Amino acid sequence: MLDVKPGSNLLFDGPEWSFELLEKARDAIEDIALNDLGLNVYQNQIEIISAEQMLDAYSCTGLPLMYQHWSFGKHFARDEALYRTGRQGLAYEIVINSNPCISYNMEENTMAMQTLVMAHAAFGHNHFFKNNYLFLQWTDADGIHDYLAFAKNYIAACEERYGLDAVEEILDSAHALQTQGVFRYGRPPKPTAQELEAMQRVRDGHESARSLLDIWTDATLGKTKEGEHPDEPQSARRKSLNLPQENILYFLEKHSPILKPWQRELLRIVRMLAQYFYPQKQTKVMNEGCATFVHYYIINELFSQGRLSEGAFMEMMHSHTNVVLQPEYDDPRYSGINPYALGFAMMMDIKRICETPTQEDREWFPDLAGHADWRAVLRDAWANYRDESFIQQFLSPHLMRKFKLFTLVDDADQKDLVVSQIHNRAGYKEIRRSLAQQYDLAYLEPDIQVTDADLSGDRRLILSHTVRDGIQLEEKNKEEVLRHLRTLWGYDVCLNAVETVVER
Amino acid sequence: MHQFIDRRANPKGKSHGNRQRFLRRARDNIKERVDRSVRDKSIQDGEGVAAEGEKVTIPSKGLQEPRFFHGPGGNRKHVLPGNKEFVVGDTIPKPDGGSGQGGGKASEEGEGSDDFSFTLTRDEYLEILFDGLELPDLVEKSTVETETIGSRRAGLTTAGTPNNLNLVRTMRNSLGRRIALRRPSAQAEADLEAEIEVLTGLPSPTKAQVALLEDLQTRLEALQRKRKVVGYIDPIDLRFDTHVPEKIKKSRAVVFCLMDVSGSMQEREKDLGKRFFLLLHLFLSRCYEHTELVFIRHTHVAEEVDEETFFYARETGGTIVSTALDKMREVIAERFPAQEWNIYGAQVSDGENFGNDSVRCRKLLLDDLLPVCQYYAYMEIVEEGADAVLNNPEAGDDLWQNYRTVKAQTPHFEMQRVSHAAHIYPIFREFFLPRIKGGQNA
Numbered sequence: 001m002l003d004v005k006p007g008s009n010l011l012f013d014g015p016e017w018s019f020e021l022l023e024k025a026r027d028a029i030e031d032i033a034l035n036d037l038g039l040n041v042y043q044n045q046i047e048i049i050s051a052e053q054m055l056d057a058y059s060c061t062g063l064p065l066m067y068q069h070w071s072f073g074k075h076f077a078r079d080e081a082l083y084r085t086g087r088q089g090l091a092y093e094i095v096i097n098s099n100p101c102i103s104y105n106m107e108e109n110t111m112a113m114q115t116l117v118m119a120h121a122a123f124g125h126n127h128f129f130k131n132n133y134l135f136l137q138w139t140d141a142d143g144i145h146d147y148l149a150f151a152k153n154y155i156a157a158c159e160e161r162y163g164l165d166a167v168e169e170i171l172d173s174a175h176a177l178q179t180q181g182v183f184r185y186g187r188p189p190k191p192t193a194q195e196l197e198a199m200q201r202v203r204d205g206h207e208s209a210r211s212l213l214d215i216w217t218d219a220t221l222g223k224t225k226e227g228e229h230p231d232e233p234q235s236a237r238r239k240s241l242n243l244p245q246e247n248i249l250y251f252l253e254k255h256s257p258i259l260k261p262w263q264r265e266l267l268r269i270v271r272m273l274a275q276y277f278y279p280q281k282q283t284k285v286m287n288e289g290c291a292t293f294v295h296y297y298i299i300n301e302l303f304s305q306g307r308l309s310e311g312a313f314m315e316m317m318h319s320h321t322n323v324v325l326q327p328e329y330d331d332p333r334y335s336g337i338n339p340y341a342l343g344f345a346m347m348m349d350i351k352r353i354c355e356t357p358t359q360e361d362r363e364w365f366p367d368l369a370g371h372a373d374w375r376a377v378l379r380d381a382w383a384n385y386r387d388e389s390f391i392q393q394f395l396s397p398h399l400m401r402k403f404k405l406f407t408l409v410d411d412a413d414q415k416d417l418v419v420s421q422i423h424n425r426a427g428y429k430e431i432r433r434s435l436a437q438q439y440d441l442a443y444l445e446p447d448i449q450v451t452d453a454d455l456s457g458d459r460r461l462i463l464s465h466t467v468r469d470g471i472q473l474e475e476k477n478k479e480e481v482l483r484h485l486r487t488l489w490g491y492d493v494c495l496n497a498v499e500t501v502v503e504r
Numbered sequence: 505m506h507q508f509i510d511r512r513a514n515p516k517g518k519s520h521g522n523r524q525r526f527l528r529r530a531r532d533n534i535k536e537r538v539d540r541s542v543r544d545k546s547i548q549d550g551e552g553v554a555a556e557g558e559k560v561t562i563p564s565k566g567l568q569e570p571r572f573f574h575g576p577g578g579n580r581k582h583v584l585p586g587n588k589e590f591v592v593g594d595t596i597p598k599p600d601g602g603s604g605q606g607g608g609k610a611s612e613e614g615e616g617s618d619d620f621s622f623t624l625t626r627d628e629y630l631e632i633l634f635d636g637l638e639l640p641d642l643v644e645k646s647t648v649e650t651e652t653i654g655s656r657r658a659g660l661t662t663a664g665t666p667n668n669l670n671l672v673r674t675m676r677n678s679l680g681r682r683i684a685l686r687r688p689s690a691q692a693e694a695d696l697e698a699e700i701e702v703l704t705g706l707p708s709p710t711k712a713q714v715a716l717l718e719d720l721q722t723r724l725e726a727l728q729r730k731r732k733v734v735g736y737i738d739p740i741d742l743r744f745d746t747h748v749p750e751k752i753k754k755s756r757a758v759v760f761c762l763m764d765v766s767g768s769m770q771e772r773e774k775d776l777g778k779r780f781f782l783l784l785h786l787f788l789s790r791c792y793e794h795t796e797l798v799f800i801r802h803t804h805v806a807e808e809v810d811e812e813t814f815f816y817a818r819e820t821g822g823t824i825v826s827t828a829l830d831k832m833r834e835v836i837a838e839r840f841p842a843q844e845w846n847i848y849g850a851q852v853s854d855g856e857n858f859g860n861d862s863v864r865c866r867k868l869l870l871d872d873l874l875p876v877c878q879y880y881a882y883m884e885i886v887e888e889g890a891d892a893v894l895n896n897p898e899a900g901d902d903l904w905q906n907y908r909t910v911k912a913q914t915p916h917f918e919m920q921r922v923s924h925a926a927h928i929y930p931i932f933r934e935f936f937l938p939r940i941k942g943g944q945n946a
Contacts, residue, residue, distance in 0.1 A: 019508055026506060044506035053511060059519045068519075071569055073526025076519045077622035081559075084623065107512055122506070164525070176570050328586020337585060406587040408596070412577040416595035422587055435583040446572045471578030480570030 009306045017111035022046070025115045028307060029123060032298050038375055039127040039294070042101040042141065046122055049104045054091070055080055057104055061277070062094040064102060065148040067155035067269070069171050092319075095121040097129040097280070099141040112312040116319060119298040124291030131383045132286070134279035144276065151269040158262050170263050173484035174249060174270040179445055181249030181271035182278045237454070244449040247271065248463070248485070251450045257459055258490030267488070282441050285387040289343015293378070296320060296344065326403065337438075342403075346390070349399050350377055360397055387439035395435065397428045407434050412470065446473055448495070459491040467499045526567075527628065533562040534624070538632045539929055561621040630790050634936075652754055655747040664744025677741035687734040688727045696724045756794035757846040757878075759785055760832050763814065764853040765801040766823045773885045777852035778815055779928045780883050784850050787936065792846065798835055802828035804858065808835060824858045825903060829868040842876035849873060849880040855901045862902040866910055874914050881935055882907055882919040894921050 011028055012021045026046070033039045049057070059076030060066035092113055095103040103121040105114055129135050140147075159167045174181070238244070245251040249271035253264045280287065299320075303313045326341035327333040350368065353361045354377055357369035371377050381390060400423045407421040407430065421427035421434070437443050447466040454460065463485075465473060478495070485493045527534065537560045624632070660670060703709065703717040761781045763774070781797075789795045799814035800806055803821030806828040832849065840847060857865070874880060884904060886893050893899050897908070904919075911917050920931045 019510070022508055026508075030506070045509060046506065047509045047511045049511045049514075053514065056519045059522060068521040068525060070522065070525035070529045072519055073522035073524070074567055074620070076522060077526060078620070081622045104511075164528070168525070168529075172569075177572075179571055179573075326585055328588075329584035330586065330588075334586075337583070403585040404587040405583055405585055406590055408582045408584060410580045410582060410598070412579065416597055419590045419592060419594040419596070420581070422590055422592055427592070431583055434581045437581070438583055444574075446574060448572060465572075467578075469579040471574045471580065474573055474575035477570040478572060480568070481572050484570070 010309055011115070011302070011307045012111045012312070013309055015110040015112070017109070017114050021111055022114060022118070025111075026118055026122070028302060029115070029119050029298055032301050033119070033123040033127075033294065036301065036375075037294065037297065038379060039123055040130055041123055041126040042099045042130050044122040044126060045100040045102045046118065047102060047104050048107050050107050051083075054094070054104065054106055055083060057094050058091075062096060062104075063148055064096065065145070065152050067152045067171075068159075069175075070168065071172075071175060093117045093121045095125045095129075096144075097135060097139055097141055097276075098144045099130075101126040101129060101141075110315065112308075112315040113319065115302075115308075115312070116295055116299060116316045119295035120291045123298070124294030125287060127294065128283070128287050128290045128382055131379070132279070132283060132386075133384055134282060134386055138279050139276050147272065151273070154265060154269065158266065162262065167266070169487065170266045171270070173487045174267050176481045176484040177248050177252075177488075178270060178274045180448055181247060181267075181274040183247050183250070183275065184278075184442055185246070238452060241453060241455075243453075244451045244464075246447075246449045248448065248450055249274070252485075252488045255453065255455065256489055257455065259488065278441075279386075282386045282388075282439075284339040285343040285346075285439060286382065286385060286390050287343075288340045289345075289347050290382050292320070292324060292340050292344040293347040296348075328404070337435075342391075345399055345402070346394055347378060347381075349396055350374065350381065350394060352398075353396065358398070364396060365394075388436045388441075391439060392432060392436040395432045397423075397425075400428055400431055405431050405435065407431055443468070461485070461489045461491065461493045463493065463495045465495055465497045467497050470499070472497065527624075527632075530562055530567055531632070533566065534560060535632055537562050538624075538629060559621060559623050561619045563619055567620055630786060634787050634790060652752050653749050654752040656750040658746045658748040660743045661746045662742060662744070664746065668744045668746070670743045670745050673743040674737070674741050677743065678737050681738060681741060682734065682736070685734045686730075687736075688731055693724070693727055693731065696720060696727060700724065754794065755792045755846065756796070756844075757788050757792040757848060758796045758798060758840050759788055759848045759850060760798045760800060760835070761814065762800050762802070762828045762832065762849065762851040764803075764823060764825065764828075764856070765814075765817075765819045766803045766856070767820055768823070768854050768856055769885075772888075773852075773854055774815055776885050776922060776925060776928060777883070779925060780852060780881075780922075780932065781850060783929065783932045784848065784881070787932075788848060798832075800828050800831050800835070802831070806831040822858055823856050824861050825853060826861050826864040826868055829865055829873060833868065833872050836873075836876060847877045849877050851880070851882045853882075853884060853903065855884045855886070855903055857901070857903040860902070862906040865903065866906040869907075869910050869917070870913065874910070874917060878916065880917045882917070883931070884919070884921045886921050886923045888923050894923055 011025050026044075033041070055076060057064075058079045059072045061072075066072065091106075092109055093103055093105050095101065101122065103117075103125075105117050105121075109117060129141065135141070155167060155171075241251075241255055249267050252259070253267040253271070256264070259267070299308065299313065299316050302308045308316075324338070324341045324344045325333075326338045326345075327335075351374045353365055353368050354371040354374035357365075362369040368377060381394065385393060403423075405423050406419055407427070409418045409420045411418075421430045423431065447468070448463055449466075450461065451464045452462040482493055482495060660673060700717060700720050703713055703720065706713060709717065759781075761784075763769070763777050765774075769777075785795065785797060797811070799809050799811055801809055801814055801819065802823075802825065803819050804824045804827065805821070808831060809817070828851070836842065836847060869880070884900075900908075907917075907919050911919055918935045920934065922928055922931055
């Protein structure tokens with residue numbers, strides 16, 4: 001606890017930061033975050049980095065360790081060009097879902113910005129990572145560093161042994177299928193007793209044994225997929241292959257007739273990382289909203305305690321306002337709904353509904369309106385929802401009016417776009433449902449599954465794309481990805497589009 | 505506990521490996537663009553490649569990362585913010601491009617733009633530009649290296665001057681020796697002294713205390729003796745860094761740029777000449793640690809000038825090529841002894857020469873210059889569209905014919921004709937393509 005003499009109550013004065021000031025600010029923020037908001041965070045590891053290092057971090061999707069691939073070099077070159085020519089600024093921070101929670105702060109930030117960034121990333125995002133059910137169920141914050149180190153070394157060893165080209169070919173193909181490399185609903189089948197025993201054998205001799213992201217594959221287990229019976233009927237065959245399978249990379253890793261053990265391991269690495277990032281894709285609005293709400297609350301609290309100068313507070317508010325700006329649809333700056341704006345507004349709205357509910361709020365949110373503890377309500381929302389369900393549950397008519405939301409129907413058969421709903425009593429529910437759907441990855445991303453593969457016959461791999469609302473795959477990319485898929489499968493691959501009629 | 509880590513001192517360039525892989529993948533495309541950029545490069549920017557690197561734009565073909573994603577079409581719904589006047593049922597004409605309202609969803613992953621721009625560093629640029637090129641005649645005639653004396657660390661010695669004292673090693677030895685010889689610590693001495701002081705301060709010590717005091721005093725004496733005998737630092741501990749002088753080989757090159765500046769050499773000819781010199785200089789500066797340029801221009805007299813004058817000053821007069829060669833010989837004799845410098849000659853002319861001066865040029869080259877030169881390149885600039893001359897090495901004026909005899913006799917002499925800026929780079933490449941080992945000797 002800091003005991004600052006009255007009169008010099010300020011955490012800092014002036015733009016320059018130093019490690020002492022950072023520590024002082026961190027302690028003050030932590031006090032509010034833990035004791036007032038009741039956040040529960042991983043231990044923080046805050047790293048100060050330079051602009052070049054930030055660019056480096058960009059290209060490796062922010063991870064502190066990453067295997068090497070040309071596409072990261074390409075992204076680096078692009079980001080660097082944009083940055084050098086001043087067309088794109090750099091983020092103030094990057095934060096990683098790991099334990100301890102690593103956040104990178106730019107050295108160029110002023111002390112006020114460092115304070116804001118710490119509240120945002122080291123406490124806001126950190127709390128979200130540690131408490132949201134998706135992250136808890138699907139990622140392993142303790143093991144990710146070990147796994148990344150393993151992946152980097154493994155791929156480097158493969159490059160050494162099999163050549164850059166051979167590794168690049170597999171990685172290219174695996175990257176093309178990255179979005180199809182996640183389990184959306186079900187976990188992979190549990191390992192058999194025999195597999196578990198083999199895992200344990202290898203694990204005994206391995207350092208990073210604690211990792212939940214098990215790195216043990218058929219490759220390390222030896223042969224386990226013997227005994228495909230040639231005469232089994234299709235249904236039995238599909239059962240033995242666990243079909244239909246939404247995780248194409250997983251399927252290829254387990255069943256591709258041509259891949260060598262190390263190639264399967266590469267697929268596994270790519271899909272493990274895709275799975276690791278999948279919760280972040282599903283919670284953009286909530287994650288940013290949570291972090292923004294936390295920093296907003298904390299800096300206001302600090303200011304009202306007299307621990308921030310007016311200048312520093314103005315600087316933070318200026319930055320905050322830029323972050324939560326939501327341009328309207330006809331504004332040249334408009335590029336979709338800003339997740340910071342929506343998330344922050346919704347969380348502020350929840351607080352409002354708890355504190356000063358209107359009659360409308362009481363109708364819409366009987367459980368929430370007038371709730372005694374908005375902090376508990378928010379913590380519960382942060383822990384148990386993802387973007388889609390969060391919007392579906394908490395978007396209020398008040399907010400829809402504030403954002404002046406409306407729905408456009410874009411039907412390829414119609415000449416014009418039609419305004420189907422606006423922010424009025426008749427439209428609230430429908431707008432809320434449409435907006436929630438806009439954040440449903442299962443709806444946004446094409447639904448492609450492996451449906452059949454006759455391993456003892458012609459070995460043709462059959463995929464089906466479930467077409468919803470008549471939305472087809474982009475043709476050129478589809479062909480390219482299928483080419484990659486053939487590389488990994490080794491035999492013919494065909495993708496069937498299956499039209500479905502979904503009532504809307 | 506939350507902690508801060510200062511990573512700023514960590515090496516940057518963590519994604520260097522990624523960049524190399526990227527350049528490797530895009531190599532062919534990049535190479536083509538780099539070659540073209542050299543061909544079209546403005547001569548005004550002097551050094552050619554800016555220190556901060558060269559921007560290149562390559563087609564993104566082969567660099568795409570395809571994904572499955574939804575194409576345009578179908579039946580979609582979008583929720584947008586900022587409704588002003590719309591009511592339910594209003595229609596809006598579709599913007600061009602079909603799915604423009606999709607918030608960029610449709611084109612995000614696709615090939616939004618066909619080209620990909622980024623910046624190559626100077627080193628990368630030169631590496632690609634001169635990929636596969638080599639210094640001529642490295643086999644037959646080794647490059648000249650001069651030697652300078654530098655110093656190199658050569659481990660530790662037990663003797664030396666105090667300024668070279670290696671503190672870490674010395675103290676390590678000292679500590680080891682003190683532990684081995686059980687040198688009492690200052691703390692132990694102070695403890696004993698304190699104890700003695702307590703005892704001597706007693707008003708009426710008992711017998712046992714007196715005995716203890718005596719015992720302590722003998723122990724203290726022994727301890728102090730031992731501390732004296734076993735020094736804190738003994739000469740035996742001392743270690744010094746040593747450096748030994750070393751010969752460092754340095755290679756340096758001088759490039760002689762010779763150009764005819766008589767009236768017949770117009771802007772176009774000079775421009776072509778400049779590109780050629782520029783490439784030569786860039787290339788050599790990559791091969792040698794140090795390169796110098798000497799500019800010699802000539803009409804019927806030759807003089808050594810600075811770069812500015814060389815390219816842009818106007819001069820009138822006749823044309824006597826041998827004056828320039830004379831001048832070059834003079835400068836070599838004066839300032840660039842052949843045993844210390846790698847000498848390169850590059851001559852640009854439109855092929856005109858006075859009377860039978862060309863014979864003299866041939867003699868000068870064969871007798872005086874070529875024996876001391878690593879390489880000599882002659883570039884003749886012909887009229888645009890003069891394809892007949894361009895493609896026929898038989899044809900040509902006096903100077904050309906005489907140089908042809910030189911070429912026949914010496915392998916490190918090259919000559920080419922150009923008529924257009926686009927010819928320069930291919931010709932330059934031709935000059936410096938690695939030779940098959942074992943040519944004739946110079």
